[in-house]
Amino acid sequence: MTSAIRQTPLDTAIRHHAHDFHQIVIGLSGRADFEIEGLGGSISALSGCIVPANHLHYYVGTGDNRQLILDLPHDALSLTGHHHELARLFDAPRFFDLDDPLARYLDFVLQELRLLGGQGALSPLHQERLAGTLLGSLHARLAEAPAGGGRPLDLAALDRFIDRHLAGGLRVADLAAEACLSEAHFTERFRAQTGLSPWRYVMRRRLEAAHRLIRESHLPLSEVAALTGFTNQSALSRAFRRDYGHPPSQLRRLSPQRLHHRPSTA
Incomplete structure (x- = not known):
């Protein structure tokens, strides 16, 4: 598979899947909502999301929406060789x-699509070139900034913020704003202090809350999922099985002593 650039609207009914290639989705018009392995957010014109390979994601478009989608296999030219560091985006x-500069480049890409006859008309090599420039520019903006000095992050305050918003669509940008830092600086400081990415930390906290509710309440698993920020029971079960090694339903059948109570930090 080679990299592919395409324009498409998203279905206005909720869909979900996972695929073995990376994906970048950029809004052109309208709005779309995504949840990627428990991380929720919305995209509209000139905003987007990064979907790593093999990550289950739910998505839905609103009204007359249109997106630019880049499909990027692991061995894409823009992610290998001299460009291997760009794979960290995923x-x-x-x-x-x-x-503004990236918005102008996006307009250039769209003009290339139109000039060469519409969607799908670009040669594979030209698509790789266009994708490589976009990935390089995104990496330069989103790469972690040097950690520098400064006082440690107040993890207790961040935990309280996360817990208050656990049922909603928490974004790394929300945590960074709570800490009064740029997203890049916050991500680097957070990883240095905890050993985890902010996304992974929030996911672990969601699972810990779900684990506690399953053990200490008789709530249906669908309600546990909603209270802890998962799209539905299936998304909760997938994440639970990945981190604990068993489905959440098993937690109510076996004694607590036989189960691990803390998800992995991988």
Whole structure:
């Protein structure tokens, strides 16, 4: 598979899937909502999201929406060789906004699509070139900034913020704003202090809350999922099985002593 650039609207009914290639989705018009392995957010014109390979994601378009979608296999020219560091963009899902230079480059890409006869008319090599420039520019803007000095992050305050908003669509940008830092600086400081990306930390906290509710209440699993920020029971079960090694339903059948109570930090 080679990289592919295409324009398409998203279905206005909720869909979900996972695929073995990375994806970048950039809004052109209208709005679309995504949840990528528990990380929720919305995109509209000049904003987008990064979907790493093999990450289950739910998505839905609103009204007359249109997106530019880049499909990027692991061995894409823009992610290998001299460009291998760009693969770090896909370490975790995230949402982003385009600044003015990137907005102008997006317009150039769209003009290339129109000039060469419409969607799908670009040669594979030309699509790789266009994708590589976009990825390089995104990486330059989203790459982690040097950690520098400063006092440690107040993790207790961040935990309280996360817990208050656990049922909603928390974004890394929300945590960064709570800490009064830029998203890049916050991400680097957070990883240095905790050993985890902010996204992975929030996911672990969601699972810990779900684990506690399953053990200590008789709430249906669908309600546990809603209270802890998962789209539905299936999304909760997938994440639970990945981190605990068993489905959430098993937690109510086995004694607590036989189960791990803390998800992995991988």
